[in-house]
Amino acid sequence: MKVPEIQLSIIIPTCNRGKNLIQVLDSITRLLIDKQLFELILVDNGSTDNTKQNCFDFIELHSDINVKYLYEPVPGLMSGRHFGAENAKGLILAFLDDDCDLSPSWADSIIRILNQRPDVDLLTGPNLPKYESYPPSWLDYFWQKTPYGGQQCGELSLLDLGQQIVEIDAIWVWGLNFVIRKTAYEKLRGFHPDIVPQRIQFLQGDGETGISIKANEMGMKSLYHYDVLLYHIVPEFRLTSTYFQKRYFYQGIADSYTSLRYQHGLYKKQDSDSTKVSITKKLKRLVKKQYQELFKPNAKEIHDDEISQLRNLFYQKYSEGYAYHQHHFNTNPKVRDWVLKPDYMDYELPKL
16 A cells, blocks of 8 residues: 655744643644645754753654654754755645744645645745733734734734735745745745844844745745634733833834845835835834723823833834844844845854
8 A cells, every 4th residue: 555645834933931842732632624635844053951851751652653863053943944944845834933823724724725735835824813911901902903814913923814815925924834845945945033032133024025026026925724723822921011022122123124135136126015014014003092901001091101101112122132133234244144145044153
């Protein structure tokens, strides 16, 4: 009897998130798919917690699942993604974050959809929240409409276009639920730097945004399908103003990186890039909302100066991140060379 070929490679980079990893691994055991059709690649990005042990415990308990444990000491999400892709056998690559909970039909839907749509290269679906604690009411105001209907909260990587099958700009295929044909991934030359250690945060890039921009430039089709559903686990600490400030600082760095690549001709100007709601535009909308819980949970009223405080705080953090990255680009030739690399398929960090 002929053994079915692996069609789907599920790639999960992780670093010191052993507890989170247990949840996504558990959801993989519940996938409604012939286990011979997919492989699971766990890329340990230099963890010092119990990540390795959890991976091997999973492998021992689930010998019916084809699992590869890989150790990649080069820090950063990009290195984990690239090392996983290098070792993938599947024709389809599905990159996941380590804090997701997959719907049982997620993997089977991916294979079915891409077999039915040979014209589609990138695929995603709903990234719905799975809150570990009751979310504050101010979070409602971070949900914004998309050009395709539905809504999104980029700060928490949440996307819900409803029960739709719709072609989308590749910029909406986000890293926690990023499905791509291997041939397209190789043609696009991989991802850009993402989630690097804080000590070298000036080496942060725009992650999957870069590969999405290039996909648009090459005319590749991207699809949102409601069956490619997962839940993003949102812990309590991400539902705080402290986390959101860090998120805006990070976004400032990422946007600086993107703008520099546009300025130096590594990205082409395109209309499609404008479809994504930028954080700075969202900030302008936020000031119209009442965020009593964010700064004064017990306040009954909110005044103009408090609204101004909110606006200024987030602009400040975003601007600080942008300026931080611009400074390192302008003063450190190695950072400049790093930002302007044609691609990062070698994913070797510069020697600083």
